[in-house]
Amino acid sequence: MGLNTQIVDQAVADFAAGQSEKAQVSLSGYLALHREDADAWFALGLIRVRSGNIPDGLTALQLVARLLPMQPNVYRELAIVYSFIHDLDRSKACAVTADSLESDLDIDLSTVFAASARGDYAQVLAIGAQILAARPSAIRVYYEMALAHQAHNDYDLVVSALKAITLAVPACVAVSKALADFSWTLKKLDRMSSSYSRQILGQAPGRAIELNAADIDSYYKLALQFDPRWSEAHVYYANYLRDCGYHDAASSHYRIAENLDPHDPVTHFNLGLALEAVGEKAAAEAEIESAILIKPDFGEAHECLARILEWKTNSSRIFSHYSAALGCARFYSTQVYL
Amino acid sequence: MKVDLTRPPKSWRLVTAVWGERFVERFLTTTLPSILSPNNLPSLSLGEKVEYRILCQRADIGAIERHPLYGRLKQLVTIEFVPIDEIQGEGKYGRLAQVHRRGMEGALEGDVGLIFLTADGIWSDGTLASLKRISSSGSQVILMDGPRVVEHSFRREMARGHIGTGGEISISPRALMKLAAEHIHPNEASWNWDSDIIHDVPFQLHWTVPGQGILTRGFCLFPLYVRLIRPLGDFIGAIDHGLIETIIDDAANIYYCSDSDEMAVVSIDAIGFSSANFKRTDKTDRILRIAKWVSAEATRQNIDAAFHPARRHFTDLDAERWSRVERLSECHLNAVLGCCQLLDVHAELQRRDLNAAAGLLAFALHENGLARWPGKLGPRTFLVPSEDAVRDWLADPATGDFWRLDRLSVIRLLQRHVRDGLVPSMSIVQSSDALKIELADIQIRNGLIHVIDRVLAN
Numbered sequence A: 001m002g003l004n005t006q007i008v009d010q011a012v013a014d015f016a017a018g019q020s021e022k023a024q025v026s027l028s029g030y031l032a033l034h035r036e037d038a039d040a041w042f043a044l045g046l047i048r049v050r051s052g053n054i055p056d057g058l059t060a061l062q063l064v065a066r067l068l069p070m071q072p073n074v075y076r077e078l079a080i081v082y083s084f085i086h087d088l089d090r091s092k093a094c095a096v097t098a099d100s101l102e103s104d105l106d107i108d109l110s111t112v113f114a115a116s117a118r119g120d121y122a123q124v125l126a127i128g129a130q131i132l133a134a135r136p137s138a139i140r141v142y143y144e145m146a147l148a149h150q151a152h153n154d155y156d157l158v159v160s161a162l163k164a165i166t167l168a169v170p171a172c173v174a175v176s177k178a179l180a181d182f183s184w185t186l187k188k189l190d191r192m193s194s195s196y197s198r199q200i201l202g203q204a205p206g207r208a209i210e211l212n213a214a215d216i217d218s219y220y221k222l223a224l225q226f227d228p229r230w231s232e233a234h235v236y237y238a239n240y241l242r243d244c245g246y247h248d249a250a251s252s253h254y255r256i257a258e259n260l261d262p263h264d265p266v267t268h269f270n271l272g273l274a275l276e277a278v279g280e281k282a283a284a285e286a287e288i289e290s291a292i293l294i295k296p297d298f299g300e301a302h303e304c305l306a307r308i309l310e311w312k313t314n315s316s317r318i319f320s321h322y323s324a325a326l327g328c329a330r331f332y333s334t335q336v337y338l
Numbered sequence B: 001m002k003v004d005l006t007r008p009p010k011s012w013r014l015v016t017a018v019w020g021e022r023f024v025e026r027f028l029t030t031t032l033p034s035i036l037s038p039n040n041l042p043s044l045s046l047g048e049k050v051e052y053r054i055l056c057q058r059a060d061i062g063a064i065e066r067h068p069l070y071g072r073l074k075q076l077v078t079i080e081f082v083p084i085d086e087i088q089g090e091g092k093y094g095r096l097a098q099v100h101r102r103g104m105e106g107a108l109e110g111d112v113g114l115i116f117l118t119a120d121g122i123w124s125d126g127t128l129a130s131l132k133r134i135s136s137s138g139s140q141v142i143l144m145d146g147p148r149v150v151e152h153s154f155r156r157e158m159a160r161g162h163i164g165t166g167g168e169i170s171i172s173p174r175a176l177m178k179l180a181a182e183h184i185h186p187n188e189a190s191w192n193w194d195s196d197i198i199h200d201v202p203f204q205l206h207w208t209v210p211g212q213g214i215l216t217r218g219f220c221l222f223p224l225y226v227r228l229i230r231p232l233g234d235f236i237g238a239i240d241h242g243l244i245e246t247i248i249d250d251a252a253n254i255y256y257c258s259d260s261d262e263m264a265v266v267s268i269d270a271i272g273f274s275s276a277n278f279k280r281t282d283k284t285d286r287i288l289r290i291a292k293w294v295s296a297e298a299t300r301q302n303i304d305a306a307f308h309p310a311r312r313h314f315t316d317l318d319a320e321r322w323s324r325v326e327r328l329s330e331c332h333l334n335a336v337l338g339c340c341q342l343l344d345v346h347a348e349l350q351r352r353d354l355n356a357a358a359g360l361l362a363f364a365l366h367e368n369g370l371a372r373w374p375g376k377l378g379p380r381t382f383l384v385p386s387e388d389a390v391r392d393w394l395a396d397p398a399t400g401d402f403w404r405l406d407r408l409s410v411i412r413l414l415q416r417h418v419r420d421g422l423v424p425s426m427s428i429v430q431s432s433d434a435l436k437i438e439l440a441d442i443q444i445r446n447g448l449i450h451v452i453d454r455v456l457a458n
Helices: A003-016 A020-033 A038-050 A054-067 A072-084 A088-102 A110-117 A121-134 A139-151 A155-166 A173-201 A214-226 A231-243 A247-260 A265-277 A281-294 A299-311 A315-327 B021-035 B058-066 B070-076 B091-104 B127-135 B151-161 B173-182 B186-190 B283-297 B300-306 B319-351 B355-367 B387-395 B407-415 B425-431
Strands: B011-017 B050-056 B078-083 B112-116 B121-123 B141-144 B148-150 B197-199 B204-209 B213-218 B222-226 B254-256 B265-269 B278-280 B310-313 B380-385 B418-420 B437-444 B447-452
Touching: A003 A020, A003 A038, A020 A038, A038 A054, A038 A072, A054 A072, A054 A173, A072 A088, A088 A139, A088 A214, A110 A121, A110 A139, A121 A139, A121 B021, A139 A155, A139 A173, A155 A173, A173 A214, A173 A231, A173 B173, A173 B186, A173 B204, A214 A231, A231 A247, A231 A265, A247 A265, A265 A281, A265 A299, A281 A299, A299 A315, A299 B355, A315 B319, A315 B355, B011 B021, B011 B091, B021 B058, B021 B121, B050 B058, B050 B091, B058 B070, B058 B078, B091 B112, B112 B127, B127 B141, B127 B222, B148 B151, B148 B186, B151 B173, B151 B265, B173 B213, B173 B265, B173 B310, B186 B197, B197 B283, B204 B319, B213 B300, B213 B319, B283 B300, B283 B319, B283 B355, B319 B355, B319 B380, B319 B437, B319 B447, B355 B380, B355 B387, B355 B407, B380 B387, B425 B437, B425 B447
Parallel strands: B011 B050, B011 B112, B050 B078, B141 B254, B148 B265, B380 B447
Antiparallel strands: B112 B222, B121 B265, B141 B222, B197 B278, B204 B213, B213 B310, B380 B418, B437 B447
């Protein structure tokens, strides 16, 4: 028996024996060290809800939906919790999501999962296509195929696969956020290609593809509607807003993300850039400094801070930050948004 | 055995490394049909002994053998499948390098001319005929590359007019380059010099000649053709990165394909990227970012390669326009390499705790356009003011009003601290009685540093 199962079983037993507090303390202690353990979060969420701590229980269950986006029982529980608090719209959306995911539970996806686990994404797509030919609405198959397309960098196919299921799983935040992320990225890539193509071919510049799109915005909002405490979703949405020129709105979402996860250097950094864009240099400086404090080898942040400090008289700080920027390796992350 | 490069190789070997269903499918629908066009493999194999070493997984062999074009291929060449299931390497590129090494085995002993074909390329008709001609005139290596295109739309278009009745893809270089321009991959856009977005791995750079094509300078060019003249040693990275300098004795034996009319290829790719490879940039930042990548990753041969531009075009060349773009691109390349030199100086100063001078240089690189420092390339000697000298100068209101200097003034200031060539400390002292050298003759890549006791402000 693994540590996870022991902890969860013991917590459930404690709860059943009326020791709710003990069960929650035990699970919380375990989860402090194992943040990605969905089973433990699920148990904690249920225990909290059944102990009357609805807000914290909801938070835990929302986290489980992020970690296990294709598990119907999570949405079933979320539907119940939302009905407790009379949020009937969200309750209904969660019930719809659970129903959709349960509708294809009879399909054996073990070969798909096995192919995915060994990185054979072509096989995932081949098996997936066969299943879809017989069961065109198999949500979990579309989701696995979207992951496979992502592994192949086939972003247009990722978007197609996710679009095929988004209406059926409105409460699935992983699908909503991914759809927003990939749609936005695809637009950027299309814009880069088309404008360069016109340049090479000697054609007059066409109207640039607008990044701002109602569907992208609505997918991000949908994700945040069902998981308002997902800091990463706030950061990505803010990056998108910033790309569209909405710096103030972006700052608001960065700040929410910062409150949810104060130790993420990337959030501080991005907020700093958004603040700099609207001329709030002092606030920007403080955010970038926070980013460097958390991640001293954050080259982009050193560079940005040196630039912000330009007009002050503290030359040695500017010099040292620019020097540090030259010495740091690039920071590969989709969230570091320049 | 001694290989005589003035004579053609005794036989030829095509080498393709391919694994996984996806790339096998690409190989069968791009590489294979395009090399079967009349002036590719049929022309190369005329009166010649040609083998095709296909390095793939055992599970992939059946799919290749079952393909309708396999029979045609078999008529032209001897096919050898080499299973690669057991070959391991560090990451996919490390594995690919090991697989290519297997592809080269026995080539030296048999004096075999190796032709590397990627599994996702479409070659213009005539590429292999050109290769045969060029390799017979003493070239040991032929380097080339081609643009990446968006897979789905490109293939749709390709299927409309360039696939022959036998299934082969026969496309002229100009038609191929035109299609490439119409379906250019976003990565290529990020390598365009004028773009406001830059790729994190700028292994090639483009300058546009509107209405005609792209001038490209590539650091990592693909070795289409290789002839071994000695046993293969270790090489770093993939074959388009570190192989060439380990196999050549004389750089003059490298043939750089400079015109797509001669040979042309495109590689197909999905539209996406695996991480946040694209960053916003401006001209100064662009040079700095490219220089950082070149400093960290490029080999000597990679840099030499960038001095051999390739004209990829779909119309007749307007010679004057292309020459002008070529000259401009060389200035840009020199700016990048000049910046590399300054980055080397900066790194050395940081290593020696000469932080004030390092900071001043870093500031100038970022803010004052020193990244666009003009000047001819070559070894240089840098007179670097000591910590005290920089601090005193910055603190002195009479001379240290650094913040008000414009770009040109900063460049002039730096230039006062630079001498062309490797100038030993003794010569510096002899030329200036007042100057004291505190630390002499620090060697860096392609340069020397002397630490001096003052800022040469005027």
